[in-house]
Amino acid sequence: MAKVLMTGNAAIGEAAIRAGCQCYFGYPITPQNELTEYMATHLSRRKGCSFIQAESEIAAINMVYGASLAGARTMTSSSSPGISLKQEGISYLAACELPAVIVNMSRGGPGLGSISAAQSDYFQATRGGGHGDYRTIVLAPSSVQELADFTHYAFDLADKYLIPVIILGDGMLGQMMEPVEFKHEAPQELPVRSRALRGAKGRPSRIIKTFTSKPAELEEINWSLFRRYQLIKKHETTFETFMTDDAKLIVVAFGIAARIAKGAIKTARANGLKVGMLRPITLWPFPSEKVQELAKSVKQYLVFEMNMGQMIEDVQLALGGNGEVSFYGRPGGVIPTPSEVYKVISRLYYQKGLK
């Protein structure tokens, strides 16, 4: 298929429909409204599909829970304050092993914050977010093409591991327009998931729940979830490296910040500085093993995030003291430029005596 020019938000919508998303439930919040509007236009009248503009984020995520119970590929989207409201439902999805895709086009916080792009929801996304011990797979795209590709991938991962998958974008990715190619056609029909609730026809009745008065039963549920999380860590950890082979300093950045950092690293290389980048694509599971591998030859790390330092904790945990970590961050929805990041890189490079 030829490339088309689209906003990131619309690209997610189109990719979701092509991934066989049957039910979308949303609630207006900037900067992700184009996605909800895209689904209203393109999904709501599609055969066998459903779109609801819900009365709240809480209702929307619980509709997702219901649609997932019934075996549908289902999705909701929002931005930071709305994602906070959805945490109740995400915890239930995780507990009951129900697949769903949740898009967070994150914005500045805390509180009502700003509508500008930020990365301050890293902790919330990668630590479960709601109550109880659980994880969600978290994908961090950095282009409109990746928004489309990862949306399709997210539905597959959710179904494969029976887990909610978070696409952690930001206001900038959602709003910007780029050429995008859709690699899949919408399926005519999807198989019904084996544990779906569709009435006890030709089989015993089925219960989907976690509540129990026996703590040992719940402990077993937690163990079972974490056995699956180990499997996900082993098989689904993804990352991108950029010019790391001879690097003396590695920038670690995700999402749109990685894209900004890439520009800065190109300038650094042009000026003879040996700088590379590690970009985690799955924020959970975090590519700790890759960090440890890099640490065998590289001792200096610069973590760059559009927040006050959240992913840095995962980098430090992975290094275990086996490298020196510096941080540069801009919180509140401020978007730094590549030349600003280049200045930070070159200053650090000289300060650490790498030249």
Added chain:
Amino acid sequence: MDKVYTRPKSLKKAVFHYCPGCGHSVVHRLICEVIDEMNLQEQVIGIPPPGCSVFAYHYFDVDMAESAHGRGAAVATGIKRAYPEAIVFTYQGDGDLAAIGTAETIHAANRGERITAIFINNAVYGMTGGQMAPTTLLEQKTTTTPYGRDIKLEGYPIKISEMLALTKGAVYIERTAANSPANIRKTKKAIRKAFQTQIDDLGFSLVEILSPCPTNWRMTPIEAWQWIDKVMTKEYPLGVIKDITGKQDAD
């Protein structure tokens, strides 16, 4: 000899954990009788709430899933939209439906979702130990209104069924009670009609059932039955609150 009374097919062979005199077991049985009589066992999906009836799935032999507190109407909406062939019902208490889940309930009704709510009104939070519910009566003593509900401090008992009746998407709402053989028979009839409303694709249906909670009311089961007649029905009169099932096509 003819067997005139038997366990409904869709009611599992399990011993109810409910207190003596509680209305839940009676209403569970009624729903199962209706499911059997309407031959819906293979189509029904039920959504019980957190609360005393959280274990309803141990009794109903139909597909069921747990819901977060108050979100039953949203969960049922998601199921019905994803799989319209299902007959979906929520089973909710007064705190669940009329306090924490008010928004979900009103908007599901207003959208005319093809779902059925079985609403148990016992004027208290049961499982948590008898706290004030939105439906607690004036001057009624609960663990959080130890001096009796005072309108100046705690406001009025909420008439959620009458509120829901104002939405155009709600087509059938009736209030019954589970406190006498006659009222229990009327309750069953109402549940049947509510399911039929969904089958006929007309819109949202709800049966509010005044249900005894002798434990938290600090009464004997007989006193609880009498209290429903003497006190509770004065605030919550029994009868059809809204029925436009025969008067219009689906919105």
